[in-house]
Amino acid sequence: MVVSEDILKRKGARKASDIPEEVFVLLNQGRIESVNLTEWLAVNHISLLENILPSMGLEDKLEFIVSEIVKRNTESGMKAIRLIGELLDKVMVEESTNKKEDFTMKCSNHVSDSVRCWAAFMNKNRNNSLEDKLSYIQPFAAEHHFGVREIAWMSIREDLSQDIEKSVKLLSEWAKSDNENIRRFSIEAIRPRGVWTKHIEILKQEPYKAQSILNLLKSDPSKYVQDSVGNWLNDASKTQPEWVLNLCEDWEKASNTKATERIIKKAKRTIIKG
Template sequence: MTQAKRVGARSISQIAPDILQQINRGELATANLTEWLAVDQVALLEHQLHLLERSDYLPKLLAQIREQKKPSTHSTCRVIGRTLGRLCLQHDDEALLQQLASHPSDMLRCWAAYAQPQTSLQEALRYIYPFARDEHFGVREVAWFALRQQIIDELDEAIPALADWAATDQSEYIRRFASEATRPCGVWCEHITRLKEQPELGLPILTPLRRDSSRYVQNSVGNWLNDASKTQPQFVEALCQTWLQEHDCPETRYITKRALRSLHK
């Protein structure tokens, strides 16, 4: 019998102490954003590195965590992941990366996503792929955050690579990654100036998704174009009109309505 999906608490204060303890020990995955934001990553790190026999990595990790100017759950996740990546490279510790990437705790998999070595874009995409299609929402979000800067820096190479994911991959999570990772403005991340000024550059990614059957993907495409409408409203208006003429179907109507929501208030 399939186990029922656990419903997370609506506020941090409502998280049951035993649930939070299991999360902070890496024994239980978070069920929603509230729980994800409540994770004591230092406690989790100390407990899991002890179990994984890597306690000697702790001093460097704790020092990096303390050096944060404006710590948050996400920034701490990034610092831990990137520091672990450097330590694994320094110690030739591929085994730890594999343990983190397959761990039942979503936060450890988030660390693993950020632990990718500084490599070519194609290698980085291959590394991030399993995290981008992870069953846990938090890991999927961290996956595109982890690659965002490299995508910005290598946009001309990133667009065709992600366009292939958008057009051919069977996973809605991967198709959504292609759109979400290239949103011109995005959420809590650096904007992509070139796509704000020239959103047509993103068409190889967006066009295959214009009538995608997944609401998860539809929301991302609509949000992508809504971002673009802030700087290039005429482009978005014209594109939505063209898409509706080509495919007047429920999926495209939903995407275009979401894309035009700021312009048609």
């Protein structure tokens, strides 16, 4: 059955209860992408698994994965995505390398953004270097879909926080990308406080460790990137307000642009309120 243009071009409901039944069914079948956060959070990942895994030849893994999800009572949202990615990695250990790579590729390119989110939390080989992990996650960071981009940085944030000096060095190259999504990832992934994630304590106390990335983005033309830089500095201002104020003062002198002005306004919002 072909999905209608009206559904594909929908704006999305504001409340989960307002999501049309047909849209909800298609989301849980993995036949369409979510178009806003309301839809993204409403996806029932057990239903999605029941529709996706048999089509990929993993019907025998379904019972185990679903039972683990039910046991932990995480059928939707970010926790479900993280858990499913981990469980899929676990069950694929028993399979051949070719089958695992084929499965990962199918998930990474699936029409459902939720399935692509699962893939972002897969490939968690402890032996992989940070460079390898970043290489794997880069396509997800560059994604057109907002949900996949957010999951991309969440999936690797803990790895990045383990070695901030190395992470900043690697991500500084990402900050030079032509792709605004990649540039935004370079700083969003290591926000001192972040959203829905553990804080990175060393950056709360020593935010200057990420200054090389911040300087590269201080006058970025993309508002998407500007928001991330401003939010990063606002995070830092809650523990190191003087450092943030000094950096903003330096930027005001060095970069007389609307972009920098906008970033600084966001960066100082907590300081000004205080």
